[in-house]
Amino acid sequence: MLAPAGLWRLVIVTLLGFASGLPLALTGQAMQAWLTTAGLDLAAIGFLSLVGVPYTFKFLWAPLMDRFDVPGWGRRRGWLVVTQALLAVTLMALAGTSPSEALRAYALLAVTVAFLSASQDVVIDAYRTDLLPSAERGMGASLNVMGYRLAMILSGGIALIWTDPRQGGGWSWPEVYRLMGWIMAGSAVVSALLLPRVVPPPTAPTASAASASTGSGRQDVFGFAAVLVAVALGYGLTDRYGGALASAALSPWLDGSTLPPALKQRWIDLATLLLGMAFTVPLVAWTARAARFRTLLSGLHSYFGQPGAVAFLVFIVLYKLGDAFAGALMTPFLLKSMAYASAEVGVVNKVFGLWLTIGGALLGGVLMLRIGLWRALMAFGVLQLLSNLGFWWLAAGGKGALPGLVIPAFDWGFVQLAQPTPVDGSLLAVVAFENLSGGMGTAAFLAFMMSLCNQRYTATQFALLSAFASIGRVWVGPVAGVVAESIGWPVFFVASTLLAAPALLLLWMLRRPVGALEADGGATGAADD
16 A cells, blocks of 8 residues: 555646646647637648647757756756746637637747647656656556546537537637636646655756856757757748748649649648658757757767667657547547537547546556556557547448437536537447547556656656657648548548557567566655655
8 A cells, every 4th residue: 555655646646647638638629629610621720730849849958957947946846837837828828819810820829838838748757757666657657647638628628518609608719728727827836835846866966066067057058059040940941942842842743633722732731841850850960969968968868778769769659650640630520520519529529538538547557567568558559559440430421320328408517518418329439449548558658658767867858758759649630631631531540540550560579678667667756845
């Protein structure tokens, strides 16, 4: 049985999971719903998923959060308070911006929310990894997923009910985002007052050591500034020349196709994006080395010094790729293509999915204790793959195939249904299986990534790993929008299922290295405040 200190650590991990999950849906599912109701087309919504790009580059500024602490707050806590307070302010600013009238300003604010959310995740991931001893990481990962999914249910599910003019409270999306801003402000207060201090690793810079190595700190700041310049240069050159290069490369194929002009332009935009990435990423890597961005380079060197490091990164990209592809445009698929009501999607996709997601995360943690990390990753990965076939069946004609039910009207104060709401049984079955398998897979995946981190560079290394994990969720959005319009939803979901298979094949080859991670798990802990 856990001691009171251990129970408190798990409570804190759950609360931080909630804080992490809340803004994610606000630049994902909730934003998709807002943009859909604002009248934007599917391909445009797909490209606006790129506001989540900061999630894939957060390892560039994570070293500064390893290297420096906010004075007076101890390791990690000050960064949490700062990022959460800024998230509150930015969400309220986003609430006052119309996507249909000021799309550029809306997109810039959404990118800022994603940047601050990614920065918060850097600190939360590092704090959780530093806080939990290895024996508590399986259950800690499960409870983190539970808190994370609860937040996404609020901001990505219950919010859909609130904004349904016929069934819910008739809220506007700006009102929803304003409320989420106040919740983030409350999270900042909790972080300031309730979080226990973590024990710095022996080699972590103390206050005296930090003052003695001012030159090293300045070098890190200079390295980060140089990396930002490299990113800006890559963006500028891509914006100026990428479109012309992509158009020239694709014109032989596009000129002979029957695609409508708008969709041809989306393919050119997608090729421009890929060209820009192919140029910018190597440029950033060279700049970091040339500018001697030491904390970043040391953290990366520490990670890549372990056996199987590259194979682990490839696996991290692939493990959630099928899920990310299927879920990239799930809200427009259910609302527009399948013509489900907003309240019905909110009730089924989130309110019903609540208990199954929580159950899946907790069951995943319990099963990991019994079957081990590798078997859990494999079993839960197979279930995730199969869940994509459920959406293929729904798109191919499964709507109405299973008996449904009627949710009676209710008013719980924070959420209501104005009148009884019919729920499609097929939608309920598909979403239930997806939530259960997704919760289990995420719990195992999170425990796996924690086991790869060196405590001295927790923020840098976990940011790197989670950035690779988010590649699918962020970068498949533009691809998904174009592909879905080009081939149709049923074939799209078959493709998403096939994308989940390579991760399982790679995991089979990594059986021994993953087993070694379980045996070598180190202990970390917290200090009493």
